Structures are given as C-alpha cells and as structure tokens.
Amino acid sequence: MEKKKTALITGATSGIGRATAELFAKEGYNLILCGRRQERLDALQENLGKEAVHTLNFDVRDREAVFLAVENLPKEFSEIDILINNAGNAHGLDPIDQGSLDDWDAMLDINVKGLLYMSKAILPQMVQRKSGHIINIGSTAGKEVYPKGNVYCASKHAVDAINQGMRIDLNAYGIKVGAINPGLVETEFSEVRFKGDADKAGKVYKGYQPLKPEDIADIILFAVTRPYHVNIADLVVMPTAQASSTIVKKEP
Ligand code: NDP
C-alpha cells in the first residue's frame, strides 16, 4: 500500500485552509494543521480524527516559534510531503497616505515573511529527500493592483515573486512549487480586513456568487494529485462574476 502523504497547512482554522484540511482529511492525508486559535485547532482535530491530525499553534510572524514547531514534530508527522503556505490576510483598505503602519507591518510580516519562515523551516528535509510539493496561496492581488489595495497587493506580488524564485531554485531537487491565486472567496478575509465590521465585510460578497473556500480546496487537491511530471505552476481562479480586481458584475 502507498504510504500516506503528510500535508502541512498554515491558516487551517478558517476559510480556504480549513476547507482544504477537511477535504484532505477525507482523502486520507496525514495533516499538520496550523493556526493561532487553539479552540478551532482542537475542534478540527476532534472532527477530522486524532490519529491523522496533528495541530500546531504559533504565529507565523514568530520565527523562533515556527522553527521550534517544525523541529519538534512527532515522528509520525515529521516527514512533510506537501506544504500549503496559506496563512495570511489583508489588514485595512486605505489610500496609501492614510494607511496604518501596524496594518502594513502585519501584512508584510504574515503574508511574506511568515511564508518565508515556514518554507525555510521545512525546505531542508525536502531538499535532502529530493522530493516535496509547495503550494503558495497568492491572490489576484498578486497579479494586479487595485485602489487602496497598495500594501496587501504588494505582499501578494511578493508571494508571486517568491513562488517563481522557489520554483527556479528548487528545480534541481525535483521539488514542485506552484501558486494558486484566488479572486473573491467568501471567508473571514473581509472581516479581518475591516477589523470585525461584519456589515462592511458582508457587502464585499453581496449581489453575485463569490467563490467558496471549498472551490479553492478542490483546486489545491487537484494540484497535489497530478502525476509527478505535471506541476500546476501558477493558476488564477475567480468567480465567474469577476473579471478583474475591480470589475465584478453585481445584481442591484
Ligand atoms: P481567513 O481569514 O478565513 O483565514 C486566514 C487564516 O490565516 C486563518 O486560519 C488564520 O488563523 C491564519 N492566520 C492569519 N494570521 C496568522 C498569523 N499571524 N499566524 C498564523 N496564522 C495566521 O482568510 P482566507 O481563508 O480567505 O485566507 C487564506 C489565504 O487566502 C490568505 O493568504 C489570503 O490572502 C488568501 N486569499 C484570500 C482570498 C479571499 O478572497 N478570501 C482571495 C485571494 C487570496 P488564526 O487566526 O487562527 O491564526
């Protein structure tokens, strides 16, 4: 029987990460699920099965915590086949002259540096084994810039560049690297962006059918189940109602 693959998913407590965890659990993967909200990690482990799920609670901004968590994985979970760099969010939506420095720090520290810390912690074992698959969750915001998106878009453009750089540098080791770049997906993303303002967040997804986190989970599963010679290198996916970051066909 083929050995069960182990996937580590950052940002597994909500949205795209949680949907991916649920789908991968159904498909029989061993899972390392990461996030900061312990009660959600506990619920995931309870629902998805204690044997197949290991949880890690750390902030991806805390580089020591990232390395400690990866170094101290129990033996059954220590060999990571798939890394899904998903943790991230937008913080604020302001013109550049009015943006908050704390929001800027959060986006660059989480979306860019957090992704780098996670990758740096896990890459040595993939390089040594000459195998592995990294999926970076980018965004349409990493392909184009929209009004008031400034620093969030910059963080996702950085993910786009890092995805390309990883693919180039890891090519020699046979490690697959690819990005999935979603458009509008209804998750807690806008609630975080608007700092808990549920009304404002809800309006982002009104008047059209946004993507569901499960739609992205399906695509991630598709990417990791391609034959070895096929790598989904860079994929953009939007709701049908969306044509670009700023053009969304909404019903009145
Ligand atoms: P959610 O807010 O629903 O989920 C974000 C996840 O990231 C949570 O599990 C959260 O867990 C985790 N996270 C956030 N900050 C940290 C941190 N400092 N350390 C560790 N974990 C953290 O949003 P989405 O599911 O929508 O977002 C997932 C990814 O998809 C992000 O990278 C986002 O940029 C990207 N994306 C989202 C789109 C959308 O429209 N929703 C479109 C394009 C891309 P916890 O709070 O428990 O730590």
Ligand code: 8X3
């Ligand atoms: C999330 C999509 O358009 O809100 O990355 O930036 S958007």
